[in-house]
Amino acid sequence: MPFDHNDHYHRLLLRQVPPGCRTALDVGCGTGRFARLLAERGVEADGIDASAEMTGAARAASAGLPPQHRPDFRHMDATRAELPPEHYDFVSCLAALHHMPFGTVAALRDALAPGGVLAVLGCYREASPADRAWSLAAVPVNAAARIAVAVREAALPRGGRDTGPPSAGAPVRRPEATLEEIRREAAVLLPGSTLRRLLFWRYLLVFRKPGADG
Numbered sequence: 001m002p003f004d005h006n007d008h009y010h011r012l013l014l015r016q017v018p019p020g021c022r023t024a025l026d027v028g029c030g031t032g033r034f035a036r037l038l039a040e041r042g043v044e045a046d047g048i049d050a051s052a053e054m055t056g057a058a059r060a061a062s063a064g065l066p067p068q069h070r071p072d073f074r075h076m077d078a079t080r081a082e083l084p085p086e087h088y089d090f091v092s093c094l095a096a097l098h099h100m101p102f103g104t105v106a107a108l109r110d111a112l113a114p115g116g117v118l119a120v121l122g123c124y125r126e127a128s129p130a131d132r133a134w135s136l137a138a139v140p141v142n143a144a145a146r147i148a149v150a151v152r153e154a155a156l157p158r159g160g161r162d163t164g165p166p167s168a169g170a171p172v173r174r175p176e177a178t179l180e181e182i183r184r185e186a187a188v189l190l191p192g193s194t195l196r197r198l199l200f201w202r203y204l205l206v207f208r209k210p211g212a213d214g
Contacts, residue, residue, distance in 0.1 A: 005095075005200040005201065005202060006034075006094045006095050006121060006202075007033060008200060009094075009121055009198065009200075009202065009204070010033070010034055010037060012198075012204065013034065013092055013094070013119050013121060013204075014037060014038075014041075016090070016092075016117055016119040016206055017038070017041070017043070017089075017090050017117070018089055018090060018115060018116065018117050018208075020089070021041075021043050021089040021090050022043065022044060022089055023043065023044045023045075023046075023087060023088045023089050023090075023113075024038045024043045024044070024045045024046070024088055024089065024090040024091070024092065025045075025046045025047075025048070025083070025088045025090075025091045025092070025108075025111065026038065026045065026046070026047045026048070026071075026091075026092045026093075026094070027048055027078045027091065027092065027093040027096060027097075027108060028048075028049055028050070028078070028093055028094060028095070028096020028097075028099065029047030029048060029049045029054070029055070029058055029071075029073060030049060030054050030057075030058065030094070030096075031054060031057045031058050031061055032047050032057075032058030032059075032061055032062055032071060032073055034092060034094055035047035035058070035071040035073070036061075036062060036065070036069070036071060038071070038090070038092075039065075039068075039069045039070065039071045040069055042068075043089075043090070045071040045072070046071060046072045046073075046074065046088075047071050047072070047073045047074070048073075048074050048075075048076040048078060048081065049073070049075065049076070049096075050075075050076070050077040050078070050099070051075075052075045055073045055074060055075045056075075058071075058073040059073050078096075078100060078104055078107070078108070079100050079101065079104050079107075081107070083107055083108070083110070083111035084111060085110055085111065086110070086111070086112065086113050086114065086116075087111055087113060088111050088112055088113060088116055089112075089113050089115075089116045089117070090116060090117050090118075090119070091108045091111060091112060091116070091117070091118045091119070092118075092119050092120075092121075093108065093118075093119075093120045093121070093122070094121045095121060095122065095123055095202070097120055097122050098122060098123045098124075098173060098174075098175035098176065098177065099173050102177060102182065102185045102189075103185075103189065105118065105120070105186070105189050105190060105207075106189050109189065109190060109207065109209065112209040113209070114209055114210065114211045115208070115209060115210075115211035116208070116209045117206065117207070117208050117209075118190070118193075118205075118206070118207040118208075118209075119204070119205070119206050120203075120204070120205040120206075121198075121202055121203075121204060122175075122182065122202065122203050122204075122205060123175040123201060123202060123203075124175050124177060124178055124179045124182055124201075124203055125174070125175045125176055125177060125178050126178075127178040127179075127180075128178070128179075128180070131178075131179065134197060134199065135201065137199070138199050138200050138201060141199060141200075179195075179197060179203060182195065182203065182205070183195050186205055186207075190205070190207040192207070192208070193205055193206060193207035194206050
């Protein structure tokens with residue numbers, strides 16, 4: 001399988017899941033890889049995506065799993081969805097927020113239960129010298145990672161290779177907001193959130209909703 005930047009950060013995202021998490025929502029779930037990882041941890045996971053093709057692929061890839069490890073995938077546009085208020089202990093959004101108005105995070109914030117965590121793995125538009133420096137630094141690491149994946153896959157017997165879920169055409173869109181613009185909007189809509197730049201043209205935005213005790 002090719003090296004996937006979003007999959008590379010799955011472990012980082014899983015570390016943001018709060019202790020005792022029971023319910024989770026993956027927004028822009030694609031073929032459902034991350035939602036399945038959440039379900040494997042015993043979390044009741046929902047996945048939504050604006051693409052019917054992607055949610056169909058997610059259901060197909062999950063069909064053989066035990067019911068307790070099978071997320072509920074729904075064809076749903078997060079910008080129009082009526083999410084249950086204060087319901088989810090964890091909400092994730094992987095490389096999907098730049099397909100929506102940034103203000104969509106307010107609905108995701110409101111869907112969090114007290115003490116819940118919103119984790120966004122996002123894409124941003126390069127605009128500053130620092131952006132370009134990080135981009136240049138990522139190029140050789142990205143090439144090395146792709147070679148390592150290709151070598152590892154070539155070493156496996158054909159029947160043992162992980163071909164992943166059924167292929168589906170994920171929509172592609174270039175991000176419009178810069179990292180600084182994202183930081184400013186997050187400060188207003190997600191007060192107290194943290195944002196840090198990651199190597200492979202991504203950022204991690206984490207917001208924890210205040211608990212019932214404030």
